[in-house]
Amino acid sequence: MNDQSTDRSRTPDNSAADTLLRVAGEVSEELHPGRILPEITLDSSLEYELGLDSLAMVELLNRVELEFGITVDEIAFITADTPRGLLGLIEHALPREDRTTPVRREPEAPAGQGEIPLPHNAPTLNAALEWHVRHCPDRTHVILHGEGDEPERISYRQLADQARGLAAALQLRGLRPGQSVAIMLPTGKAYLYSFFAILYAGAIPVPIYPPVRLAQLEDHLLRHTAILNSAEASMLITMEKGRSVAALLKLQVRSLRLVTTVEALRKRTPPPLRPVAQNGEQIAFVQYTSGSTGNPKGVMLSHTNLLANIRAMGERVGVGPEDCFVSWLPLYHDMGLIGAWLGSLYYAIPLVLMSPLRFLARPERWLWAIHDHRGTLSAAPNFAYELCLTKISQKRLAGLDLGSWRMAFNGAEPVSADTLRRFQERFGPHGLRPDALAPVYGLAECSVGLAFPPEPTAPRIDRIDRERLGREGIAAPADADTPNAMEVVACGQPLAGHRIRITDDQGEERPERSEGRVRFRGPSATRGYMNNPQQTRALFHDGWIDSGDVGYLADGYLYLTSRSKDLIIRGGRNIYPYDKSVATS
Numbered sequence: 001m002n003d004q005s006t007d008r009s010r011t012p013d014n015s016a017a018d019t020l021l022r023v024a025g026e027v028s029e030e031l032h033p034g035r036i037l038p039e040i041t042l043d044s045s046l047e048y049e050l051g052l053d054s055l056a057m058v059e060l061l062n063r064v065e066l067e068f069g070i071t072v073d074e075i076a077f078i079t080a081d082t083p084r085g086l087l088g089l090i091e092h093a094l095p096r097e098d099r100t101t102p103v104r105r106e107p108e109a110p111a112g113q114g115e116i117p118l119p120h121n122a123p124t125l126n127a128a129l130e131w132h133v134r135h136c137p138d139r140t141h142v143i144l145h146g147e148g149d150e151p152e153r154i155s156y157r158q159l160a161d162q163a164r165g166l167a168a169a170l171q172l173r174g175l176r177p178g179q180s181v182a183i184m185l186p187t188g189k190a191y192l193y194s195f196f197a198i199l200y201a202g203a204i205p206v207p208i209y210p211p212v213r214l215a216q217l218e219d220h221l222l223r224h225t226a227i228l229n230s231a232e233a234s235m236l237i238t239m240e241k242g243r244s245v246a247a248l249l250k251l252q253v254r255s256l257r258l259v260t261t262v263e264a265l266r267k268r269t270p271p272p273l274r275p276v277a278q279n280g281e282q283i284a285f286v287q288y289t290s291g292s293t294g295n296p297k298g299v300m301l302s303h304t305n306l307l308a309n310i311r312a313m314g315e316r317v318g319v320g321p322e323d324c325f326v327s328w329l330p331l332y333h334d335m336g337l338i339g340a341w342l343g344s345l346y347y348a349i350p351l352v353l354m355s356p357l358r359f360l361a362r363p364e365r366w367l368w369a370i371h372d373h374r375g376t377l378s379a380a381p382n383f384a385y386e387l388c389l390t391k392i393s394q395k396r397l398a399g400l401d402l403g404s405w406r407m408a409f410n411g412a413e414p415v416s417a418d419t420l421r422r423f424q425e426r427f428g429p430h431g432l433r434p435d436a437l438a439p440v441y442g443l444a445e446c447s448v449g450l451a452f453p454p455e456p457t458a459p460r461i462d463r464i465d466r467e468r469l470g471r472e473g474i475a476a477p478a479d480a481d482t483p484n485a486m487e488v489v490a491c492g493q494p495l496a497g498h499r500i501r502i503t504d505d506q507g508e509e510r511p512e513r514s515e516g517r518v519r520f521r522g523p524s525a526t527r528g529y530m531n532n533p534q535q536t537r538a539l540f541h542d543g544w545i546d547s548g549d550v551g552y553l554a555d556g557y558l559y560l561t562s563r564s565k566d567l568i569i570r571g572g573r574n575i576y577p578y579d580k581s582v583a584t585s
Contacts, residue, residue, distance in 0.1 A: 185238060519547065
């Protein structure tokens, strides 16, 4: 439900529980049509019994605030385990009419902190950090928005000092170079320090997404034993609550010797960090692309892969000292980890960082952070742009200025032409320039980025004949009167040093505007999946990597039509799940 609706009056206290259970049931039924729900009580599990994930909890939050005429603590609401927990928040909430709009300070001056030489010859990520410690130790690296009103600033010196201290503590506890260390932490200083601590110790970080609800941490950890085993993790850095299942985890993950926290690592003063010789071909981190069950695929990325990708993206985007990246993307995912954080670190531009939950609960926070910090670069999947269109009332945008936002990357999932048009229409009056929206394409097997627009321009949208594409695999331009035409958004051209080609199932290259498998190669490409030779062999085809996506090339631009595993063949023609307008009958 759009929060632009008129607020209802506060529900009487004696019916609050019944009203809450009714609204929660409605959201669950809409999310899982046809599913037989158990009887919903105040002690039902919101996740396991009602099936409400974080996005569904955002919808429930919006409806509860409208139904009761209140404003609640949104982070506590989204992370609650049961309706009883929600009821307690409702009973202590402020009336909606008492909500005051936060006082907006004037936007900061442009973020530029002066030009410095860049670590063009750094062979590793930690060498790039050390370069900045030598050249600009007190320069602002991260502006971290947490629970308080004022963000916390982290310098390059602070990041390096904290990471070195934790690295020495890891060595004291027996960590050896080349071993894997899993990180299951939310967005925050502990994650940033832990990631580089593992690198300083010569080990391999393995990010794993944390649970939304802290009470489910133990169960969440146990469900990720497949990833921990695949990575042969020797240690796990997590939150305090996770240490309670350490003994059980060690029984299921033979390589695991220590489950610890940043606080526990700091309790003992270690000897000085023992330097570890490193080179660019060593694995910098492992990105898992599949879930915790079945056969997890951990993409191995070397320092050389990552730095090649960061440099190629920065060159295409034209990153300069006046830029500022604003991100709410999770740090366990390549788009947030590499594209936002490590890219900002390399180019010595400030990164304004907030947790995904803060964005999901109030999507306007993302846009206001761009306004407040004069952000120039930001990225998100298509659904985030949709949330901004459907979940932000116009009154929450009063005074918003997006004129500084020069590149709004849209990637990590299918890009909707309709979303692009509506986002520009709504936020153009707030200063969003027509050439800011930038559909991009990437995947973990190519570090993160593979295709970006070659220059700032309005998004290219190809209108093609759906029938010919489905019947012949030809992306023929549609006439103005072609019925049921299909719109496909261009995702850019290959980054420098990278190549994309479209092939049939046998590996033969397809001509322009002919649909086929998207395959690529370049310096950012992975060497394969960790401890998974079978999946690694299936990944490579005569030196080219199969992305798993289906698409075509036209005028040098890449257009995606589907995932190969999602493509449905019915009656001799292809059905495209990427295109939402396809009938399901």
